[in-house]
Amino acid sequence: MSNLENITSSITGILADILDLDQAQITPETYVVRDLRAESIDLLEIGVAMQHRLDMEVDDDTLFLKNMRQVLARAAKAGKAPEEAMAAEYPHLDRARIAEILADREAGPVIKVRDLAAYAADRAGEAED
């Protein structure tokens, strides 16, 4: 298994525990809030559990894209492209995913399991560097 697969499996395990769900039903494409109905209290627990089980510092604001609206509003005000602002704020997300998020955001909270995995993989990579 690749490192990303291992991380994804850890994260789906954490989500299953905290949200009292069957791990097999959670895939990288699952929406954390839209599909799994995680609430703010759950996000708090998910952040702490990732920190503990994956042994890494976790910044909840970045992990859950909590300030995305403000980031995009600031970019619009400064005449900056939203893609650029997102890439600067969330370096763990690749360009394709950022484009997807921007197209999807009107439909509700965008965060997917794969975004949590990307964040963790990015942090793990940083720790190795």
Next chain:
Amino acid sequence: MARRVVITASGFILPLGSTSGEVLAALEEPHGPFERWAGDRHVSVCPVAGFDLRSHVGRCKNARYLTRGQQLCLAAAVRAVAEGALGPQHLDRAGLFLGLGPNLQAVPREDKALWLLDCLPNTLAATLAETLGLHGENLTIMTACAGSTQALGQAFRTVAAGLADVALAGGGDSRLSLEGVRAYRQAGVLATDFVRPEEACRPFDRDRSGFAIGEGAAMFVLESLEHATARGAKVLAEVVGSSSSLDGGSLTGPDPAGTAAARAVRQCLEKLGTRDLCVLAHGTGTVLNDEAEAAVLSGTVPNARAVCAFKSRMGHLASACGAAELAVGLVCAEAGRFPAIANLENSAWPDLPLLRRPTALRPNNLLLQSFGFGGQNACLGLKEFKTRKDAA
């Protein structure tokens, strides 16, 4: 004038079972389903076998903040609501009165952001409010082994006073953890002198040496009589009195004279009377507790029809004991048959009407008594339900 209050449903998950039929069948046995505790073979326990919260309530992410006892209580509450056929229109303003114990396993944790919720006493109340849509008057009462009896009393008073038409009340507890067993062991209250685990708990017997640990939960639907009648609910019993008192003596053992406990009993008897009375005794089987309770029984209800001690059959359910014993008592009253106190071979009080053999009995009056650590006493008085016309 205070309103009449009736019990219209119960939901329970006990070592003896979670339906009337299961409980009655278990009571036909000479002993309860006790076993030796895997973590300490000198301790007799009476667990709820195969409890699975999800099978009762479905997905429940808040369960991670609840003790096993609280999870049992949650399941019992869901069962009581189903049994009582209560809908959202009844539950919205319904009261909630819980008798619960401490979480002896709660510690600060690196891997749990909100471990604080493990410690807060009202986490179950909040979960029940969300699960069942209850938003009315409420209290979570943590008065040791008197907790659930006091919770029932407060629910009774709240409905009688017109502060709620419906209230859910009772409790759930489990001390079947390393910490729970150790706490009782160090307090020296457990029966350790036994050959077979089902013979460990011997209430009112000369050879008693302490209690055995049970677990479980029982919740009840209390309603004003008008409300119950208007919706055509079946009535299980009428609650006519509740009381509580404090010994003000030792932090653990009871006042040997039982003065304050007897006062609580008398307060209930004012409404209940002593005729055709069956007492659901606290009956732990500890040397001191039974002695004090025997003094109370002799002084208040020496002529009761029967004194039962259900801890001899399912162990001590800690804060949930009163509610659990009431659940069993109501099952027995409806069936018209009460079990003998298990292991009562040589009564230390031959003059008391302690139930020595299974007895056909339909008592008009039930007195529930719980006497806990801290000299914490609580009683509840119940009558067989009769309409005014029947009574006249």
